Amino acid sequence: xxxxxxxxxxxxxxxxxxxxxxxxxxxxxxxxxxxxxxxxxxxxxxxxxxxxxxxxxxxxxxxxxxxxxxxxxxxxxxxxxxxxxxxxx
Amino acid sequence: xxxxxxxxxxxxxxxxxxxxxxxxxxxxxxxxxxxxxxxxxxxxxxxxxxxxxxxxxxxxxxxxxxxxxxxxxxxxxxxxxxxxxxxxxxxxxxxxxxxxxxxxxxxxxxxxxxxxxxxxxxxxxxxxxxxxxxxxxxxxxxxxxxxxxxxxxxxxxxxxxxxxxxxxxxxxxxxxxxxxxxxxxxxxxxxxxxxxxxxxxxxxxxxxxxxxxxxxxxxxxxxxxxxxxxxxxxxxxxxxxxxxxxxxxxxxxxxxxxxxxxxx
Numbered sequence: 001x002x003x004x005x006x007x008x009x010x011x012x013x014x015x016x017x018x019x020x021x022x023x024x025x026x027x028x029x030x031x032x033x034x035x036x037x038x039x040x041x042x043x044x045x046x047x048x049x050x051x052x053x054x055x056x057x058x059x060x061x062x063x064x065x066x067x068x069x070x071x072x073x074x075x076x077x078x079x080x081x082x083x084x085x086x087x088x089x
Numbered sequence: 090x091x092x093x094x095x096x097x098x099x100x101x102x103x104x105x106x107x108x109x110x111x112x113x114x115x116x117x118x119x120x121x122x123x124x125x126x127x128x129x130x131x132x133x134x135x136x137x138x139x140x141x142x143x144x145x146x147x148x149x150x151x152x153x154x155x156x157x158x159x160x161x162x163x164x165x166x167x168x169x170x171x172x173x174x175x176x177x178x179x180x181x182x183x184x185x186x187x188x189x190x191x192x193x194x195x196x197x198x199x200x201x202x203x204x205x206x207x208x209x210x211x212x213x214x215x216x217x218x219x220x221x222x223x224x225x226x227x228x229x230x231x232x233x234x235x236x237x238x239x240x241x242x243x244x245x246x247x248x249x250x251x252x253x254x255x256x257x258x259x260x261x262x263x264x265x266x267x268x269x270x271x272x273x274x275x276x277x278x279x280x281x282x283x284x285x286x287x288x289x290x291x292x293x294x295x296x297x298x299x300x301x302x303x304x305x306x307x308x309x310x311x312x313x314x315x316x317x318x319x320x321x322x323x324x325x326x327x328x329x330x331x332x333x334x335x336x337x338x339x340x341x342x343x344x345x346x347x348x349x350x351x352x353x
Contacts (some may be wrong), residue, residue, distance in 0.1 A: 018236055019279045025236075026243050026283060075225025 054080040092200040096225035100241030102212030105262040110209040116324035118173035122204035129221040130211035134178035141305020143187040151179035177236040184216045189223035196224025227256040258289040267296045290323035
């Protein structure tokens with residue numbers, strides 16, 4: 001009864017609140033990425049992309065961004081040219 | 090013959106590690122597998138009282154490691170099941186009286202003789218935790234549907250993955266189906282999606298657990314106990330008996346009861 005009343009007043013059930021809070025907390029706890037690791041990720045991205053296109057190795061950037069309830073890895077790469085027949089590799 | 094080495098861990102204290110070890114160990118032993126349970130919580134041992142074996146202790150884990158006794162001398166046989174043994178932790182020693190390497194060696198020796206080696210891990214993520222997981226191939230992470238337990242479970246899962254354990258699965262303890270229905274408790278699905286590890290089973294919240302620890306007789310001996318039934322199903326799943334329905338939220342109502350009748 002109390003629950004229904006609370007919900008009518010626009011209160012979310014506490015289980016849902018807990019879930020949302022945990023999504024956020026765990027994401028933060030898990031982001032234990034060292035600069036070394038980010039550098040390794042960057043080098044791997046360069047390696048993979050280089051199979052298909054010529055890229056500017058110096059311009060590549062890899063960053064983690066925290067959204068409201070998501071985390072994103074954002075990478076900006078300048079492409080110089082795409083190899084022909086790249087799709088057949 | 091190489092048995093399975095399984096560590097039961099959680100990060101947070103008081104979520105039911107020891108109860109889980111006692112009940113899974115007892116169930117597997119009842120199925121005629123040879124089982125040895127090791128309490129690695131040095132200084133704060135409890136598996137002995139949960140199993141009702143506290144007044145039979147002579148030697149302990151540290152004595153085996155330090156060579157003060159043969160391992161057979163420290164293994165206490167269960168009162169009811171002859172193929173179930175327990176190695177108690179030392180009560181008056183420090184966590185660093187043993188090393189991960191020594192635990193690894195002991196676990197592999199025991200795995201050569203037993204079908205199941207169940208390791209009861211202390212709370213925390215320090216030395217005691219490192220000792221407990223060193224000799225294990227499989228980890229069961231116990232959590233309750235509370236934010237603090239889930240957060241700690243997530244930390245522990247990260248550490249287990251870093252330690253390259255082969256199998257990690259989740260046990261949700263003390264789920265209150267009524268509260269989940271009302272929306273006032275995170276559901277099994279919520280917890281799985283947060284922790285992203287496969288689920289071994291769900292234990293409903295139950296007063297029977299306190300009664301069974303009061304008596305020093307594991308719940309699974311009681312055929313009518315719902316929580317005991319949950320542990321029995323988990324043991325079956327652990328034993329590779331696949332396709333058993335998962336319990337918890339789904340086991341209510343007519344069909345749930347039918348399923349329970351069939352599977353138990």
